[in-house]
Amino acid sequence: MKNNKTDFIQGNIACVEGAIVAGCKFFAGYPITPASEIAEHMSERMFQVNGTFIQTEDELSSIAAVVGSSWAGAKAMTATSGPGISLMQENIGLAIATETPLVIVDVQRGGPSTGSPSISLQGDTIQVKYGSQGEYQVISIAPSSPQEMFDYTIWAFNIAEKFRTPVFVMADVMVGHMREQVEYPEDYNELEIFDRKILDDPDSTEGRFLSTEVAPMPIFGNGFKANVTGSTHDEFGWRNVSDPKVMDNFIKKLTNKILNNKSEIIRTEKEYMEDAEVVLLSYGSVSRAALETVHTAREKEIKVGSYRLVTVWPFPEKEISKMSENVEKIIVLENNLGQIYPYVRSAVDGKAEVELLSPSVLGEFFEPNYILNKIKEAK
Template identity: 55%
Template sequence: MSNKVLTGLHFMQGDIACAEGAIAAGCRFFAGYPITPATEIAERMAKRLPEVGGTYAQMEDELGSMAAIIGASWTGTRAMTATSGPGISLMLENIGYAIATETPCVVVNVQRGAPSTGSATLSFQGDILQARRGSHGEYETIALAPSSSQEMFDLTIKAFNLAEKFRTPVFLLADAFIGHMREEVLIPDKSKINIVKRKLPPCKMSLNEYKSSLDENVAPMPIFGHGFKSHVTGSTHNSYGKRDVTNYEALDYEVKLLSKKISKHKREIISVDSEIKDSNVVLISYGTTYRAVREARKMLKRDNINVGSFRLITLWPFPEEEIEDLAKKVKKIIVLENNLGQIVTYIKAAVKGEAEVIFLPPQVLGTLHKPDYIVDKVKEVI
């Protein structure tokens, strides 16, 4: 049996499904540093990558891990790292570098109890805003939130495709719960998996002859070793890669184009899962919290109470228009997050007072919302 292609039905941890998703997506470089609850991803990649001709690098820290995957990506290799909150905090400077240099890569955050060292094995949705704004400066980012082992596989592939297409780092915001939970994962045939490849320059040209960065429709990426003579810099630069750090116009140009590259393509990037029908009350959730919402809706249905569900699969860019539309259709929106209120501030802004927004964290932070607790809350507000 060849280990190279994994297909069929599996009973898999989310972390393992994520690693297999990466392999299926063509990821051939992983750099990381052990950290609970993301270590299983690194372990799986260490085993699997050499089997498929790829490379696993265990770096001295997360700063180095993020740096190494960016370096790898510039050779044309699909690259990924996986960590948890403390590791992300260390990676953020280089994540900003990846954004500024338009380097495709995937960063998996299996969130755990925090701040600081926090609780390594406990689940949490504490890093949602960190993914959006954690690195310094003004920028747009892409982040996806899986809610099952199957989605750890599927959304990892999607993350690679978005990263390659838009030349940007993409976050997969999992949590300890989904990372360590085992459930079924169906891996399709390789031929059924859609792989998006990054755009390369049409031919060997030297800098100054073509735009290698800062194009709202994504510039071709002059990867190393092909005579493109690329100049890659995290300093403010123009579309030809030329550094210009003393000029406000150059700063304005770079920041606006980097952001526009994502915001212009929001419709293509954003994915939500909406079941509203004729309900006046809707539950908004993402990631593992969605699992509790599903159970609660089933229980409510038994009592003939119909509530809608709106799940954010893409957290960033924020699905502002989708929420705005939703607010016009319903009276009350209950936002469930496993934190003290992160995405809810964005939801309130998008709702613009069109509906009442109620925030519902779990009774005990970190735990999954208890379905009967959600049911009680719904009954209270309807």
């Protein structure tokens, strides 16, 4: 652990230090801009903390090795950008299906395709939710600063372990490459670190999969004789691909494990919402511009509030629905062409006006004045 109290570091480096505090002992990755600093720093740090680093032959292999590592008992992580996520998607599906706790950091860049490696875009918001085949739910967290890259990587590991599922940390070029002061915990012993529940007895008749209460994990090498498959299976891992009832149970237990626990997973941050008439709804790096705009607006006595999704998935539709009852207008700020915008409209369901605002040039930082002018137009 870091002995100094603060560092002036890049978001990507803060992410690595957060992972180590969380207990990460395995990192597999493949070089990609703008996430490579995470792999580079991990290659130095993992062996110092009795962990493992491997640079794999591709991203398919990175995520596969991370899943294997988690089943062998380690807290494990990979980091990449959009193209890497695209390559990982099939194996991310296997991680979800087999209920494997792990963390995937996506330092987003411009796309589609090779796109612009060092231009920031919130282009993967939907691809992490729906990129793999079939029906499932994911958890994703959107940090907005190097400090949050540190704090939220710890949190990502905690909820991955708690709910036995992959968790995405959705950074972007701005957050990953930004350098800011990061404060380390005063007392590491006081941090809440959650470790997965492991099956305690090989002869236990308790299920090992598919519980909305999260089944204990039969970690390899303990005589549990774990039967782990990406095929449709029951509570003990037995494959059954012919009975629709088994598939129904398989899909619903996996999704409800996340959806039934939304209140514990979802986090939002509200500023000046008490009397807000116009709301800036944002997530990730864009939230910084939203907050700055709110401060400027309040100086001019315009009643604007900031509503930030700290977790984007699972989507907080109930919270947004309730919030919308007391406001006139919600402006959805996204550094894309509106990936959560339809979800917000659906949640608001006519109770307030909903408008999308992308930056005037995609990939450029939102100018608070640009946002403020839009608010004034709206008034």
